[in-house]
Amino acid sequence: xxxxxxxxxxxxxxxxxxxxxxxxxxxxxxxxxxxxxxxxxxxxxxxxxxxxxxxxxxxxxxxxxxxxxxxxxxxxxxxxxxxxxxxxxxxxxxxxxxxxxxxxxxxxxxxxxxxxxxxxxxxxxxxxxxxxxxxxxxxxxxxxxxxxxxxxxxxxxxxxxxxxxxxxxxxxxxxxxxxxxxxxxxxxxxxxxxxxxxxxxxxxxxxxxxxxxxxxxxxxxxxxxxxxxxxxxxxxxxxxxxxxxxxxxxxxxxxxxxxxxxxxxxxxxxxxxxxxxxxxxxxxxxxxxxxxxxxxxxxxxxxxxxxxxxxxxxxxxxxxxxxxxxxx
Amino acid sequence: xxxxxxxxxxxxxxxxxxxxxxxxxxxxxxxxxxxxxxxxxxxxxxxxxxxxxxxxxxxxxxxxxxxxxxxxxxxxxxxxxxxxxxxxxxxxxxxxxxxxxxxxxxxxxxxxxxxxxxxxxxxxxxxxxxxxxxxxxxxxxxxxxxxxxxxxxxxxxxxxxxxxxxxxxxxxxxxxxxxxxxxxxxxxxxxxxxxxxxxxxxxxxxxxxxxxxxxxxxxxxxxxxxxxxxxxxxxxxxxxxxxxxxxxxxxxxxxxxxxxxxxxxxxxxxxx
Numbered sequence: 001x002x003x004x005x006x007x008x009x010x011x012x013x014x015x016x017x018x019x020x021x022x023x024x025x026x027x028x029x030x031x032x033x034x035x036x037x038x039x040x041x042x043x044x045x046x047x048x049x050x051x052x053x054x055x056x057x058x059x060x061x062x063x064x065x066x067x068x069x070x071x072x073x074x075x076x077x078x079x080x081x082x083x084x085x086x087x088x089x090x091x092x093x094x095x096x097x098x099x100x101x102x103x104x105x106x107x108x109x110x111x112x113x114x115x116x117x118x119x120x121x122x123x124x125x126x127x128x129x130x131x132x133x134x135x136x137x138x139x140x141x142x143x144x145x146x147x148x149x150x151x152x153x154x155x156x157x158x159x160x161x162x163x164x165x166x167x168x169x170x171x172x173x174x175x176x177x178x179x180x181x182x183x184x185x186x187x188x189x190x191x192x193x194x195x196x197x198x199x200x201x202x203x204x205x206x207x208x209x210x211x212x213x214x215x216x217x218x219x220x221x222x223x224x225x226x227x228x229x230x231x232x233x234x235x236x237x238x239x240x241x242x243x244x245x246x247x248x249x250x251x252x253x254x255x256x257x258x259x260x261x262x263x264x265x266x267x268x269x270x271x272x273x274x275x276x277x278x279x280x281x282x283x284x285x286x287x288x289x290x291x292x293x294x295x296x297x298x299x300x301x302x303x304x305x306x307x308x309x310x311x312x313x314x315x316x317x318x319x320x321x322x323x324x325x326x327x328x
Numbered sequence: 329x330x331x332x333x334x335x336x337x338x339x340x341x342x343x344x345x346x347x348x349x350x351x352x353x354x355x356x357x358x359x360x361x362x363x364x365x366x367x368x369x370x371x372x373x374x375x376x377x378x379x380x381x382x383x384x385x386x387x388x389x390x391x392x393x394x395x396x397x398x399x400x401x402x403x404x405x406x407x408x409x410x411x412x413x414x415x416x417x418x419x420x421x422x423x424x425x426x427x428x429x430x431x432x433x434x435x436x437x438x439x440x441x442x443x444x445x446x447x448x449x450x451x452x453x454x455x456x457x458x459x460x461x462x463x464x465x466x467x468x469x470x471x472x473x474x475x476x477x478x479x480x481x482x483x484x485x486x487x488x489x490x491x492x493x494x495x496x497x498x499x500x501x502x503x504x505x506x507x508x509x510x511x512x513x514x515x516x517x518x519x520x521x522x523x524x525x526x527x528x529x530x531x532x533x534x535x536x537x538x539x540x541x542x543x544x545x546x547x548x549x550x551x552x553x554x555x556x557x558x559x560x561x562x563x564x565x566x567x568x569x570x571x572x573x574x575x576x577x578x579x580x581x582x583x584x585x586x587x588x589x590x591x592x593x594x595x596x597x598x599x600x
Contacts, residue, residue: 021438035456148526148580150576152537156560270557281539299446304441
């Protein structure tokens, strides 16, 4: 037990250090930006019409004159106490904005994560057990097509077919236009989330399917499979293949959280879905540095959390590691 | 064309030829991609304009080709840069070991911890957006996976008996690097780099689509698709369909090229 605890503690410490690194890198990148927040948000014409005092006040609001190191340390100190600052565009605390947006995005990302994982695993095993035959060719072809397709273009196509031509699904947003917050039903929310979730799931399949295929084909050539066949076993896939393939697939799936988060940025933009990704784009375009910094840190935390979960699950699921840990 | 290697080589050459043709054609068509003629605006696809025309009467075929050419050139440039970074950091990490290795591994974890799109957006903002921003962003985000792969390879090679033997026999490090490491690493490096092309191209288009990349006056695929969004609900499907499709085909061609090259360069399969 002590071994496992130490392992977890070491991983956690590394994760905290990485998060610090991410926040510092993101901060430095934003700080290096030559884009003037006043120019992008207020506009040249309006700036020209303003008095120097007004401009000075705006500069203070966007933090133009404070030194970078001081700003970062102040931000870090506040962030450790749970205060990520005020979003300049939404004029709300950053954590509140992120919370609202994340609750919208989490639906999408979770369903896409589960769907793409299950589908990818199934397709990978299917292709791997029938290597060289038509199911394999079909799956490989699908993976090539889908990994070559820009996800935002796929989103555009789906939007065109289902919302414009067939008119059976809404064209964007998370709730019907003009609906009151309290009056929105679960069904309406689901209908708005179908297309974005579908796009994200479909594009997420390729990676895991191809890896599982490799691994399955590898397992199928082992002696124990030959032996199982010789004994006349029928459930070879369930008993031998799945057990060996599930672990790497699980690791891969946890590692894919970053990709799904990245994909959601594009997909949410096409569907005008008010999620975290869309907020990141608006924050980037509008020089809302506190919000962009907050989103980067939160997203990185999700990615590192996923990796940590994979490391820990490995110990729980894999009997070899479990027994090895118990033995020491 | 008798065996698989012959076929692979044949397909490889065709893919390279096609991509070169698109690059050159796009470069030559840059003028007509910008040419606006309001007497022929919003035409659906027809014989004279197979991809249709947009709201300013610009030929979408020319625009798509010019965009692809731009994509391929940016993709090639960024993939080569990130490949070089990966080679440098990956081998340095494995050969120097110790604190250097720890530091480089940490940076790799760091870069992999932020989704590519988000990191490219951040770098692009740091460089003031525009062409330079997106090129820097894509070039600086794609190296970690290849660097990790090369690091693993070099670590393994360092322990390999024949390398140890060469050292004991008095071969200098330079000779070992040149004579033993390079022939082993080159195929891995080349295929790894070419397999980065598709990612680089897709990410460039995505970031441009979001508004952090190439400026709107360039006929980039991301710009074209971003413009097409406004006409989706009015049924001008050709504005989005063909440019996106041609981008997907280009990316698939690069992916196939990488796969075939891997098949050709892999010593395990040299007898097929």
